[in-house]
Amino acid sequence: MKNLVVIGGGFAGFWSAISAVRQARFLDKDPLLKITIVSLDEYLSIRPRFYENKFEDMRIPLRKYFDPLGIVLNVGKVVRIDPKKKNVFWVGSKGQQEEVLSFDGLVLAAGSQLKCPFISGFEHAFNVDTFESAVRLDNHIRELSAASFPLPASRTFVVVGASFTGLEVITELPERVRSFALPGIDYNFILTDRSSSIASEYSIDGQGYIAEQLNKEGIHFLPEEETDLIEPERILFKSGRCIETSTVIWCGGLEASSLTKEFEAKRDPLDRLLVDSFLRIESHESFFAAGDVANGLVDEQHSSVMSCQHAIPQGKFAGHNAVNALFGKDLISYSQPRYVTCLDLGSRQALLTSGWDRMPQLTEMPAKILKTEIVTQWIIPASDVEETVKMSAPVIRTNEADLAC
Numbered sequence: 001m002k003n004l005v006v007i008g009g010g011f012a013g014f015w016s017a018i019s020a021v022r023q024a025r026f027l028d029k030d031p032l033l034k035i036t037i038v039s040l041d042e043y044l045s046i047r048p049r050f051y052e053n054k055f056e057d058m059r060i061p062l063r064k065y066f067d068p069l070g071i072v073l074n075v076g077k078v079v080r081i082d083p084k085k086k087n088v089f090w091v092g093s094k095g096q097q098e099e100v101l102s103f104d105g106l107v108l109a110a111g112s113q114l115k116c117p118f119i120s121g122f123e124h125a126f127n128v129d130t131f132e133s134a135v136r137l138d139n140h141i142r143e144l145s146a147a148s149f150p151l152p153a154s155r156t157f158v159v160v161g162a163s164f165t166g167l168e169v170i171t172e173l174p175e176r177v178r179s180f181a182l183p184g185i186d187y188n189f190i191l192t193d194r195s196s197s198i199a200s201e202y203s204i205d206g207q208g209y210i211a212e213q214l215n216k217e218g219i220h221f222l223p224e225e226e227t228d229l230i231e232p233e234r235i236l237f238k239s240g241r242c243i244e245t246s247t248v249i250w251c252g253g254l255e256a257s258s259l260t261k262e263f264e265a266k267r268d269p270l271d272r273l274l275v276d277s278f279l280r281i282e283s284h285e286s287f288f289a290a291g292d293v294a295n296g297l298v299d300e301q302h303s304s305v306m307s308c309q310h311a312i313p314q315g316k317f318a319g320h321n322a323v324n325a326l327f328g329k330d331l332i333s334y335s336q337p338r339y340v341t342c343l344d345l346g347s348r349q350a351l352l353t354s355g356w357d358r359m360p361q362l363t364e365m366p367a368k369i370l371k372t373e374i375v376t377q378w379i380i381p382a383s384d385v386e387e388t389v390k391m392s393a394p395v396i397r398t399n400e401a402d403l404a405c
């Protein structure tokens with residue numbers, strides 16, 4: 001019997017485990033393979049939707065898929081990995097004693113988390129990194145509304161970070177806050193960044209379109225402001241500027257899980273492990289990494305980015321290759337030449353770009369409809385378990401339906 005351990009039940013881990021089932025069946029090795037997944041909770045969390053306030057479909061129960069396929073789910077936190085002795089150490093969600101899992105093959109898919117800077121009062125900031133933090137923000141807005149947004153500070157919303165997530169958060173807020181429809185209240189929506197531009201990773205045309213949408217929504221951009229202090233009712237910048245606000249939402253970027261440091265292998269500035277074309281962790285024959293913990297080349301020049309677009313296919317390739325490595329079969333190379341982004345910009349706007357220069361391809365309502373389809377259908381597994389197993393084949397197509405967000 002071979003033991004394959006997958007760490008993480010997000011997009012990359014989910015698809016690794018399902019793809020491993022499919023490939024083991026194909027090789028007629030399924031009776032000889034035990035797949036165990038360790039994850040912090042029992043859900044595949046749809047993180048790209050955490051800036052919304054419709055929480056019903058944002059988490060998909062993993063056991064619905066794993067139980068019928070014989071995948072063992074251990075809910076808990078991996079605290080340590082011993083790559084030499086091939087052991088994973090984990091603690092159950094109720095904080096029981098540390099347990100050990102031995103493995104023959106490993107897929108690390110522990111994802112990313114919000115980068116938390118050393119800023120005094122950072123605990124007062126909200127974020128949309130996890131389901132719990134998204135619910136905390138929503139409860140906070142509801143409390144402010146229940147009290148009729150009593151202070152000027154409670155009517156001012158500040159988002160720090162003018163990149164992808166910060167833009168999705170700030171452009172969703174006006175409609176969300178105004179949905180409480182308290183007459184005669186003026187709200188302030190402010191986006192800040194320490195850099196001088198909005199969405200600097202976009203083409204000039206893309207940046208122009210985004211800036212136009214912010215203007216239309218009455219969102220004010222404050223460039224070149226570095227946060228110094230956050231308090232319950234204000235944010236202070238190093239420039240000396242102070243804004244009275246009860247709601248600071250931190251969107252200052254992600255970093256890979258610290259479990260990447262358990263391997264003697266090179267990491268990039270986001271702490272992601274450099275992987276080879278088979279998604280193998282450098283100098284480890286049967287250890288793979290996929291999703292936000294992995295930096296793999298998607299074409300001859302570009303590295304994968306932290307996105308579902310790359311995490312989902314990487315998961316499928318990593319699960320497939322992990323099984324092949326365990327049973328002495330050839331591995332297949334991962335590549336994903338087409339790159340798109342679809343940025344939500346409020347209730348009636350979005351921006352689809354294509355290519356690494358992020359040139360606009362589609363805007364307004366057609367792009368918004370596409371964005372909604374992507375996050376509610378395309379990145380979601382099929383409801384039928386066996387259909388999902390079929391979907392786990394590591395094939396990169398280039399048609400629209402294969403683009404994630």
Ligand SMILES: Cc1cc2nc3c(=O)[nH]c(=O)nc-3n(C[C@H](O)[C@H](O)[C@H](O)COP(=O)(O)OP(=O)(O)OC[C@H]3O[C@@H](n4cnc5c(N)ncnc54)[C@H](O)[C@@H]3O)c2cc1C
Nearest residue numbers: 008009010011012040047048078111291292306307308405
């Ligand atoms: C607000 C927001 C909006 C986003 N919008 C987009 C978007 O529009 N388009 C897009 O493509 N991407 C978007 N992303 C990024 C996207 O969500 C991630 O790239 C994607 O979730 C990565 O998948 P993953 O499986 O690698 O990691 P994750 O989804 O982070 O999953 C990691 C898994 O590992 C588990 N885990 C973590 N640590 C441990 C541990 N120590 N032990 C055991 N289990 C552990 C977690 O429980 C989780 O199940 C967004 C992210 C956020 C936060």
